[in-house]
Amino acid sequence: MANFNGYLIISAILFSIGTIGVLTRKNSIVIFMCIELMLNAVNLTFITFSRYLGNLDGQIFVFFIMTVAAAEAAVGLALIIAFYNNKDTIDVDEVQLMKW
Amino acid sequence: MFDNVWLIPILPFIGFLINGLFGKKIKNETVIGTIAAGAVFGSFIVSCMTLYKLLSLGSEERLAEVKFFSWITSGTFNADVAFLIDPLSCIMIMIVSGVGFLIHLYSIAYMHGEEGFYRYFAYLNLFTFSMFLLVLGNNLLLMFVGWEGVGLCSYLLIGYYFHKKSAGDAGKKAFVMNRVGDFGFLLGLFTLFWYMGSTHNVWTITFSEMAKTSHLLPTGGVVTVITLCFFLGATGKSAQIPLYTWLPDAMEGPTPVSALIHAATMVTAGVYMIARMNYLFIRSPETLTVIAVIGACTALFAATIGTAQNDIKRVLAYSTVSQLGYMFLAMGVGAFGAGVFHLMTHAFFKACLFLGSGAVIHSMHGALHHAHSHDDAQDMRNMGGLKSKMPITFATFLLATIAIAGIPGFSGFFSKDEILWQAFSNPHHGSLNILLWGMGAIAAGLTAFYMFRLVFMTFFGECRITPKAKDHLHESPLVIVIPLIVLAGLSVVGGYIGIPKVIGEVLGGIPNYFEHYLDPVFKYSEEYMSVHGAHGGIHNIALEWGLMGTSVLIAIIGITVAYALYVSNTGIPVKFVAAFPALHRAVYNKWYIDELYDFMIVNPCKSFSQFLWKGFDVIVIDGAVNGVAKSVMALSGVFRLMQTGLLSNYAWSMAFGVVVMLSYFILK
Numbered sequence: 001m002a003n004f005n006g007y008l009i010i011s012a013i014l015f016s017i018g019t020i021g022v023l024t025r026k027n028s029i030v031i032f033m034c035i036e037l038m039l040n041a042v043n044l045t046f047i048t049f050s051r052y053l054g055n056l057d058g059q060i061f062v063f064f065i066m067t068v069a070a071a072e073a074a075v076g077l078a079l080i081i082a083f084y085n086n087k088d089t090i091d092v093d094e095v096q097l098m099k100w
Numbered sequence: 101m102f103d104n105v106w107l108i109p110i111l112p113f114i115g116f117l118i119n120g121l122f123g124k125k126i127k128n129e130t131v132i133g134t135i136a137a138g139a140v141f142g143s144f145i146v147s148c149m150t151l152y153k154l155l156s157l158g159s160e161e162r163l164a165e166v167k168f169f170s171w172i173t174s175g176t177f178n179a180d181v182a183f184l185i186d187p188l189s190c191i192m193i194m195i196v197s198g199v200g201f202l203i204h205l206y207s208i209a210y211m212h213g214e215e216g217f218y219r220y221f222a223y224l225n226l227f228t229f230s231m232f233l234l235v236l237g238n239n240l241l242l243m244f245v246g247w248e249g250v251g252l253c254s255y256l257l258i259g260y261y262f263h264k265k266s267a268g269d270a271g272k273k274a275f276v277m278n279r280v281g282d283f284g285f286l287l288g289l290f291t292l293f294w295y296m297g298s299t300h301n302v303w304t305i306t307f308s309e310m311a312k313t314s315h316l317l318p319t320g321g322v323v324t325v326i327t328l329c330f331f332l333g334a335t336g337k338s339a340q341i342p343l344y345t346w347l348p349d350a351m352e353g354p355t356p357v358s359a360l361i362h363a364a365t366m367v368t369a370g371v372y373m374i375a376r377m378n379y380l381f382i383r384s385p386e387t388l389t390v391i392a393v394i395g396a397c398t399a400l401f402a403a404t405i406g407t408a409q410n411d412i413k414r415v416l417a418y419s420t421v422s423q424l425g426y427m428f429l430a431m432g433v434g435a436f437g438a439g440v441f442h443l444m445t446h447a448f449f450k451a452c453l454f455l456g457s458g459a460v461i462h463s464m465h466g467a468l469h470h471a472h473s474h475d476d477a478q479d480m481r482n483m484g485g486l487k488s489k490m491p492i493t494f495a496t497f498l499l500a501t502i503a504i505a506g507i508p509g510f511s512g513f514f515s516k517d518e519i520l521w522q523a524f525s526n527p528h529h530g531s532l533n534i535l536l537w538g539m540g541a542i543a544a545g546l547t548a549f550y551m552f553r554l555v556f557m558t559f560f561g562e563c564r565i566t567p568k569a570k571d572h573l574h575e576s577p578l579v580i581v582i583p584l585i586v587l588a589g590l591s592v593v594g595g596y597i598g599i600p601k602v603i604g605e606v607l608g609g610i611p612n613y614f615e616h617y618l619d620p621v622f623k624y625s626e627e628y629m630s631v632h633g634a635h636g637g638i639h640n641i642a643l644e645w646g647l648m649g650t651s652v653l654i655a656i657i658g659i660t661v662a663y664a665l666y667v668s669n670t671g672i673p674v675k676f677v678a679a680f681p682a683l684h685r686a687v688y689n690k691w692y693i694d695e696l697y698d699f700m701i702v703n704p705c706k707s708f709s710q711f712l713w714k715g716f717d718v719i720v721i722d723g724a725v726n727g728v729a730k731s732v733m734a735l736s737g738v739f740r741l742m743q744t745g746l747l748s749n750y751a752w753s754m755a756f757g758v759v760v761m762l763s764y765f766i767l768k
Contacts, residue, residue, distance in 0.1 A: 023751050031747075096745030 007048040015041035028080050028090045032073075039069050101153065102166050102185050107146045108193055109232035115139030116225035123218025133208035136221035140204050140228055144197035151190045162187055162620050165238050165308065172241070176303045184238035184307055188621045191440065192235035192372055195447045196365050200228050202583035203360040206455055209579040210356050210462060220260060220354065227253035231365050235372060240289050240305040243373070247285065247337065250366045251278045257361060258353040270349040277346040281336015285373075288329030292380075295322050307376060311624050314379040319632070320386060327380050327387040331394075334370025340428055341398045344421050345694055351413040355458030358413060363420045363454050364447040371427040371443050375436045379624035382434060388528050392432025396523070396539040399425030401691075403546035407553065408687040411478050412457045415554050419504070420450055422543055426519050429540055433529065434629065435522035436622050437615040441598045442515035444614075448594045449500040449512055452587035456497035459576040459584065460558060463490060464565070471569030480554065485563035489573040492581050494559045496588035501555050503591040505548035506655045511595030513652075516544060518600050520651050521644055527629070541651050548658030556666035602644050 014037055021034030043062045050058030084090050115136050123132055154162050167182040183189075204224060211220050230249025237243040251274075259271030289305065296302040300316045302309075317323045334340065339347035350362045361367070374381055374391070381387055399422045406418035423446050430439030463486075464477040475482045487494045503510040506517065524537040563570050575581070598614030599607070619626075665672050677684045686692065 019755060023748060023755060026748075092747040095747065099743060099745030 004048055004052050007044060011041045011044040011048065014038075014044065026091045026093055028083070028092050031092060032076050032080070036069060036073070039065055102150060102164050102183075104146055105150055105166050105183055105185060105236070106168060108143045108150070108197070109229050109236065111139040111142040111146075112225040112228040112232070116222050116229060119218050119225065120222035123222055126218065129208070129212060129217055132218050132221055133204075136225050137201060137204035137208065139225060140197060140201045143193075143228070143232070144201045147190075147193040147197045150185060151194055154185060154187065154190050159616070159620060163308065179239050179241045179305065181242060182238040183236040185236075186621055187618050188372070188375060188440065189235050191444060191618075193232060195444055196228065196231045196235065199364045199447050199451050199587070200231075200360060202586055203356050203364075203451065203455065206359075206458070206580055206583040207354075207356040209577050210458055211354065214354075216260070220257070223253055223256045223260075224357070224360070227257070227361060227366070231369075234369055238306055238308065240292075240307070243376075244282075244285065244289065247333075247369060247373075248282065250361070250369065251275065251282065251337070254278070254350070254361050254366055257357040258350045260353055260357070264352070267352040270346075270352040274346040274350050277343050278336045281333045281343055281370075284329045284332025284336070286333075288326050288333065291322070291329060292326045295326070310377070311379050314383065314624060315628075317380070317383055319383050323380060324384040324386045327377075327384045328390065330373065330377065330380075331387060331391055334373055334428070335394070336370075337373075338367050338370030338424050338428070339421050340370070340424065341394055341401065344398060344402065345690075345697060347421055348414055348417040348690070351411070351417050355413065355454060355461060358417070359451045359454030359458065362417070363450040367420065367424055368427065368443045368447070371424070371431060371439055374428075374431045375440050375621070378436045378622050379628070381431070382625040382628050385528060388432050388434060389532065390432070391428055392523070392529060392532070392536055395425045395428030395430070395432050396536045396543075397425070398422065399429060399543040400539045400546070401425075403543045403550065404687060405690050406550040407546060408684060410480050411476075412460065412480050412483070412554065412558065413454075413478055415480075415550055416450070416453055416457060419453075419547065419551065422547060423450065423504070425543070426516060426540065429523055429536060430519040433519075433523050433526040433533075433536065434625065435519060435526065436625065437618045438515065438518040438522055440618060441614050442519055445503070445511040445515045445591070445594050448587055449503040449591035452496055452500035452584060452591055453504070455580070455584055455587065456493050456500065459490065459493045459580050460486060460497075462576060462580075463573050466574075467565065467569040467572035470572040471566055473566060473569055475565065480557040482565050483558045483563075484561045485559070486573065487559040489563075489570075490559075490575050492575060493584060496584040497559070498555060499588040500591045501551045503595075505551055505659060506544050506651065508652055509592075511591050511593070514595035514598055514600060514603075517648050517651060518598070520544070521600070521647060524647055525639070525644070537647070541654050544651055545654035545658040548655040549662045552659045552662035553666050556662060560667055561670070602641055602648075 018034045018036075018038035018041060021037065022031050025031050025034065043065055046058040046062050046065075050056060080090055083095065087094050115138070118135055119126075119132055126132055154164075164185040165182055166185065167180050169181055170178065171181045172179040204221075207220070207224065211217055214220065227250060230246045230253060232246070234243055234246025234250060237246060255271045255275040255278075258274050259268050261267045262271075292310075293303070293305055296304070296310075296313065296316065300313070302313045302316065304310060304313065336343045347362055347367065351358055353362070381391070402418045402421035402425060406415050406422065409415045409418065423442070427439045427442050427446070430436070430442060460483065461477050464483065468475055468477055468482075499510070503512040506513045520537055520540045523540055524533050526533060529536065563573075565573075598612055599610050601612055604610040604612060665676075689695075
């Protein structure tokens, strides 16, 4: 039982680190990596519960998430490059074209 | 039997369509005038044939309904487009088509060179069509269509010279006042229909069926309400107190229009309506009293105003109001036949008078125009001495004036005297009868006075326009003179078809053809009165002769006074005015009735409308609509500040939201 708790605690810590990173950092690549961190924290939770409940559904979800994350990485990095080409920076505070 | 009766209204309608749609292209006045007058002449021919056929039937069979198609059918309710042919409607179509044709003919010359010549004739034909619908319709709804149609045409023709503000205002006034009356007409219709349907399961508005079922109505009560509503409609259309003020203003229209619509035909629609539904009115003594009193008051009141007017057409307008008062007096005393008889004779002599005045105005206008004078062509103070310049107009005008004044031997005498005698002797109003007769007799004297005042001021004495203009005065062309002669002839002899009984007996037993002819129409009223009329009225031949003599004497006094004041001692009226300035001012200004109405009704209405516009509509309605939009704008002005465009802000608010939601679910 303690084993499962350990996994879940690590997952929670990873998720919190990712969240704080998204909230506090300005560098868009760092924010991007933090999002990946959050996704993988969730993956870890899925796996843990899958084992715990003896049900494969969680693992299937993980595959989906990894696929989506890969696609997201491709799109996200492309956006960041385009952004850098225009603004010569990747600071997210510079992106406020949609401001009121 | 009456298969071709549909032609009567359709011919003028076709004329209206041709002139209304293509008149602007046709341009040729002769063609337009011929189409319009020809259409009405066709109606006149068919009307004559209809009358002839009707007369060939026995007196009891003189009622036919010609159905064309079902108009509205809903459950047990049914309204057809169908015509009712009976003695009353036949008289009306004869007047409308006969007098109407003469006036169309006259108009061709009178309106020569006017802008919108085709428009005038299109309206005139449309009017004739509507009037035929009104008098021929066999049910109240079809009558109402005609009733509204003539009101519309009246409005259009009063406002014919619409570039003049006064003409436009007069048209609006006529229309609005008529709307008040129409409202009464509709209320009466609804009340009658609802009452008969809900209490007796008789869902009908057809005149012949209403006559047969009228015995189901109890005397007084609901029938009083119904008939008073209908009478309100009649006061609007027929210019009675309290809704008469539009008619004098309606003189802004062309003079032939005044002759046709505002003297001979449309304004008598109210009288026709009451005569048509006599079986309802006879069942309500209260309504009859109201009608008689209003009729007598209008006759007297309008006559007093007529004595001080200087505009030739206005005198005739008040005279018309006054004569219509006589007709309503006749209706109110149950003398329906006498009222319709007066309607007919009045159509002859008043149309003649109006057309005569039109000829005078036309001639005056031309003369003043030649002399470059800006004097008013309608003001009698500018006229005088036209006798020698326009002999035929003068002769016809004089004959019609004698007829309206009630001199024995002329048509007006027979009809007016019959009304006065019935007012005195009828069994309906008890002691009120003497008052009614007295008012009628005084009004007759005033009528004789103001009509001869008009004749003396216009045709006698010295000509008061400049000599230069005087040379241009001339007799009117033939097309104008012929209708005058025909109408003057009818004004003289038209009365002999309805000689009152007492005179007829002296003359060797000549019956009152007109009254016998109309008997079938009023038989339900006769039956009702023979059962319910306990008093039976007064039958005293000596008294009748006496009253007749009195009314003739009063008329002769009126004429003598007019002669004394306006021919032999022309200084007296001026002195009289100087002696009683207040009285003269009051009469000259029509007893300030228009001002009173303005003060009591028009201005409060205007202020209230102003309040509704500026106060309610602008502030409340617009304020609410604009307020909603403004508050949304103000709120969004605040909330849009949340759109900072900064990623971290969005991320923080998202995280905050998640935390709030999670804590809610966990702590629940």
